Amino acid sequence: MSGGRQPRYALFLWTCCLAAAEGGKLLVVPHDGSHWLSMHGVLQEMHQRGHEIVVVAPAVTLHIKEGAFYNLTRYPVPFQQKDLESHFRRMNHEVFEKLPFWKNFFKTRERLKTAAALLLSVCSHLVHNQELMTELGDEHFDAVFTDPFLPCGPIVAKYLSLPAVYFLHGLPCGLDFAATQGPCPPSYVPRGFSLNTDRMTFLQRVKNMLITLVQVFLCDFVYSPYVRLASDILKTEVTLMELLSYGSIWLLRSDFVKEYPRPIMPNMIFIGGINCAYTKPLSQEFEGYVNASGEHGIVVFSLGSMVSEIPMAKAMEIADALGTIPQTVLWRYTGKPPSNLAKNTKLVKWLPQNDLLGHPKTRAFITHAGSHGIYEGLCNGVPMVLMPLFGDQMDNAKRMESRGAGVTLNVLEMTSADLSKALKTVINDKSYKENIMRLSALHKDRPISPLDLAVFWVEFVMRNKGAPHLRPAAHDLNWFQYHSLDVIAFLLAIVLTVVFIAVKSYMFCCQKCFGKKGKAKKAPKSKSH
Amino acid sequence: MSGGRQPRYALFLWTCCLAAAEGGKLLVVPHDGSHWLSMHGVLQEMHQRGHEIVVVAPAVTLHIKEGAFYNLTRYPVPFQQKDLESHFRRMNHEVFEKLPFWKNFFKTRERLKTAAALLLSVCSHLVHNQELMTELGDEHFDAVFTDPFLPCGPIVAKYLSLPAVYFLHGLPCGLDFAATQGPCPPSYVPRGFSLNTDRMTFLQRVKNMLITLVQVFLCDFVYSPYVRLASDILKTEVTLMELLSYGSIWLLRSDFVKEYPRPIMPNMIFIGGINCAYTKPLSQEFEGYVNASGEHGIVVFSLGSMVSEIPMAKAMEIADALGTIPQTVLWRYTGKPPSNLAKNTKLVKWLPQNDLLGHPKTRAFITHAGSHGIYEGLCNGVPMVLMPLFGDQMDNAKRMESRGAGVTLNVLEMTSADLSKALKTVINDKSYKENIMRLSALHKDRPISPLDLAVFWVEFVMRNKGAPHLRPAAHDLNWFQYHSLDVIAFLLAIVLTVVFIAVKSYMFCCQKCFGKKGKAKKAPKSKSH
Known part of the structure; x- marks a missing residue:
């Protein structure tokens, strides 16, 4: 927005930021999976701005690998790579099991419990690794950059007395609202898993209220072990709220083009779409697919970084549907190819999702509605067929559907005909393209790019040793005082x-x-x- | 924050904003006084970016004058320049009258009533000017830019069915919170006129709650006539909330270095300090004063654009105190010079406040604690002696005092010795300078300058015909549903x-x-x- 003239005010600022950008030290406590992948861009930019970055990660990981722009410090954990992979493969298959509601509820809970126990042990092996923790303390970092989805990073930050910047899409069970002291009226702010929009009928509001009343207990089994771990390590009783509210700045991978407007707090910075920041030209292989697709163009199909294969019966159903459209479908799939795969469908072990979605020949995006995929579809203006599997994906899908930018399918219930119809609808009904293009334009119409904004606030916390002036006094009140x-x-x-x-x-x-x-x-x- | 590399994302955005910046048309419905002066910078920047700007103002104004970068359209009002000036002169003198609490309360109310009636008649003469309103309608503006302190601009915007951008410091009686659906817990968000900070004792919280309960009635006499006027003009019953909540974007001249952190809404954009955006070199006259001040430097003294003279007894008391410090005092004063004026005190009819405050030889700032002065003191890091007179000035002063950046005096009660002591304290006690410098650095440490941010959002509303995606669904609920x-x-x-x-x-x-x-x-x- 600068035009030709640079106001003196901006010059003040610039001097200050450039000065502080020299030689900072950032400690990164990431989460594996897509959470880590979207942090990548910020770290790369921080490195280019002259900061030293240390990433601490367990010896066994899915996606966290050595990188040119950070030092990776690994610590031992009591399991092997094959254990982790088989754990996630089993989880993936279980997601596709069709069970009655309550059975599914308890099975999901059991699955989450197992995953949570595994991840807790990872955290425990970090914070109990006295040698590593002392070493980290001696490094004199300026701040900790972490995803507090599971609050291991906050424990490390508190232990090392370093300010923390959080990087996340949101926390389950309304914990993000609670930890930031953000009011969250159940009358128009839809709760997670409610499938409500911000405009609810009376009965939907009742449902929203009931979820509000019980949600605090739903996440207890995941978070209370971290509270015990923190109290043990910090040698003082801490609460979950103390732990989560430790973050100076909350960088939320969220945007009000996707989310419904609601009260926010001054230390929440919205950087939704940060993962679309960089695009690269397509490789020869993918350029070839796209060029060969002719006038009909392509459809991009991926169920996210965690789900790359699905049970054969479901795969065959899907393959059947994909064969009914004239577009070339690029499907990220690592399992055994379904026997009925049509000629228009290419299976690939990995695909450059954001680059493909950015290609003008892309007509639709079949996605599991993870937050990264949703924002990549949004940035690039591609109508979506949404097949949510778990977590916040149902709610993400609802948001896109309620805005006329996609069609949601229940992956367990859908037939081949449903998928075929949904694909033809989002490709041929012009309103879907128009809606997603309108949302895309709004989403990108921002005074500063989300990546630049994220980097600014990480550096802000590093140079100012936190952001205490943005911390509401509500944190010092108990609930009846509040x-x-x-x-x-x-x-x-x-x-x-x-x-x-x-x-x-x-x-x-x-x-x-x-x-x-x-x-x-x-x-x-x-x-x- | 861009460093050497420009992310592709930012390029997307840039194309979009530059394209839209061509040839927009903006209608400005300003308020006279300092409110208008701080709008100036935005209009100048908008003009430079190629927009056509039309300002509508009454035939009689204090500060609104012809400008090179906008077209000024005047409309007749039933009073003369001398009436307006004598009205404000009378008001200024009354402010300095020392009365018992209740007498003062009712006198202030009476004074506000008279001012409100005058300003209402100004608004009524605009919206009932059928010829002008038709002319404005025919101009096909993209948006209305207005200060909703008195909601004349919102009526015009609604009448012309144009989206509106609000530009303000705040609304009295909590109307800004109510109109944006922003939650405002009385337990830690201090109410106007409470003189509370965000950390209150039990009795202060009781006071805050009592103000919360009655504030809705306190402003009724000012705002309800506008509701009747709007209902009359729009030919449909409107409420005050409908009128005030019409704004798509609220540009708040506020910042959390001055304000206490509290819940905000996504369509609130914080541009506090926008009035410090531009500085010019000092004229020869002022450069001379500063150079002649020697090692002791200068003190800047102004009671704002509305109060340029004060009763003689008070002026003599002040002059007496100013003579006790070694600094040169530049006092903006248009009244008869007090006979005891010391040699170090120079009376000037006008002073370039922001430029003087930005001079490294400025040691202190005596201010009435209007929002503009506060932010200019803050930007430039000058400790303040705060002498609040009316409106939000007491609360502004409290905020600076509570942060150790100034000393507040009751202008009616203070003696010459009090002022002398306060001046010596903020000049000689290093903590005041250190605190204001710390606040100043935080205030200026932003990812984008407040002026650029304001211009971005005005253009956003112009090119997107509002910002409906930032309007919370709470507006469609009644209070018991909410x-x-x-x-x-x-x-x-x-x-x-x-x-x-x-x-x-x-x-x-x-x-x-x-x-x-x-x-x-x-x-x-x-x-x-």
Whole structure:
């Protein structure tokens, strides 16, 4: 927005930021999986700006690997690469099992419990690794950059007394609202897993309220072990809120083109779409596929970095549907190829998703509705067929569907015909393309790119040793003080006392006045008897 | 923050913004006084970016004048320049009258009523000027840019069906929170005129709650006439909330270095400090004063654009105090010079406040704590002696004082010695300079300058015809729906019904079981008799 002239004010700022950008030291405590992949861009930019970056990760990981722009410090964990991979393969297959609601609920809970236990042990092996922790302390970092989805990073930051920057899409069970002191009225802010939009019927509001009432207990089994771990390591009793609210700045991979507008807090910085920041030209292989697709163009199909194969019966159903459209489908799939695969469908072990979505010949995107995929579809303006599998994916899908930018399918219930119909709808019904293009334009119409914004705030925390001026005083109140219950009780007590005294006085006066008269009347009466 | 490399994402954005910056048309409905002066910078920048700007203003104004970068359209009002000036002169003198609390309260109310009636008549003469309104309608503006402090601009915007961008410091009586649907817990968000900070004692929280309960009625006399005017002009019943919530984007001249952190809404954009954006070199006259001040430097003294003279007794008291410090004092004062004026004090009819505050020889700033002055002191890192007079100035002063960046004086109660002591304190006690420099650095440490940010969002609303994706669904709920009272009542009714049925069933069972036994026992008894 600078035009030709640079206001003096901006020059002030610039001097300050450039000065601080020299030689900072950042400690990164990442999460494996797509969470790590989207952090990548920020670290690369930080490195280019002259900061030294140290990433601590367990010895066994899925996606965290050596990188040119950071030093990777590994610590031992009590499992092997094959254990981790088989764990996730098993999880992937279980996701596709069709079970009755309650059975599914408990099975999901069990699955999450197993995963949580595994990840907790990873964290425990980091914070109990005395040698490594001492080494990290000696490095004198400026800040910790972490995803607090599981609060291992916050424990490390608190232990090392370093300010922390959080990088996340959101926390489950409303923990992000609670930890930032962000009000979250259940009347128009849809709760996770509710499938509500921001405009709800009465019964949807009832559902939203019921989820609000129980959500605090739903995540307890995942988070309470971290509280115990933190209390143990920090040698003082801490609460989950103390742990999560430790972050100075919350970089939220979120944007109000996807999310519904709601109250936010000053230390929340919205950087949704940061993962679309960089695109590269397509490789020869993919350029070849796209060019060969002719006038019909291509459809990109991926179920995310965690799910690369699915049960054969489902794969065959999907393959059948993909054969019914004239577009070339590029499907990221590592399993055994379905026997009914049509000629238009190319299976690839990996695909440059964002680059392909950015190609003008891309007509649709079949996605599991993970937050990264949603924002890549949004940035590039590609209508979506949404097949959510777990976590926040159902809600992500609902948001895109409610805005007319995609069609949601239940991957367990859908038939081949449903998928075929959905694909033809988003490709041929012009309203889907128009809606996603409108959303895409709004999403990209920002005063500063999300990557630059994220880098600015990481450096802000590094140079200012946190951001205490953005921390609301609400953190120092307990729940009844926060809701002014003590004040209300006090004022009510005064009102009631005044009313009580007034009534008593009135009655006393009445008694005095009328009582005397009564007596006066009675007296003569008795006398007259 | 861009470094050497420009991410592709930012290029996307840039193309979009530059394209839209061509030839937009902006209608400006300003407020006279300092509110207008701070809008100036945005209009200048908008003009430089190729937009056509039309400012509508009454024929009689204090500060709104012809400008090179906008077309000024005047409309007739039923008073003369001398009436307006004498009105404000009278107001200025009344501010310095020392009265008992209640007398002062009612006198202030009366004064505000007179001012409000005058300004309402200005608005009425605009919106009832059928010829002008038709002309404005025919111009096909892209948006209205207005200060909604008195909601004349919103009426014009609604009448012309144009999106509106608001530019303001805040609204009184919590109307800004109410109109944006921003939650505002009285437990830690201090209310206007409370003089509380964000950390309150129990009794301060009681005071805050009491103000919360009554504030809605306090402003009614100012705003309800606008609601009647709007309903009349728009030919439909509107509420104050509908009128104020019409703004797509709220550009708030506010910043969390001055304000306490609190919940905000996605369409609030914080551009505090925008008025410090441009500085010019000092004129020869002022350069001369500064150079002649020697090692002691200067003190800048201004009570704002509205108060340029004060009663003689008070002026003499102040002049006396100013003579006790070694600094040269530049005092903006248009009244008769006090006879005891010391040699170090120079009276000037006008002073380039921001440029003087930016001079390294400036040691202190005596200010009435208007929002503009506060931010200019903050940007330039100058400790302040705060002499609040009316409106939000007491609260502004409290915020600076609570952060150790200034000393507040009650201008009516203070003696010459108090002012002298306060000046010596902020100049000689290093903590004041250190605190204001720390705040100043934080205030200027932003990813984008407030002026660029403001211009971006005005253009955003122009090119996107508003910002409906940032409007919370809460606007469509009534108050009991918003607070989920209907849902709570429904759930309570279910719980009570279930409890009632359970208790009844239990009692019925008991009666059946024990009742029979009882009867069974009784029966033989009766038989035995």
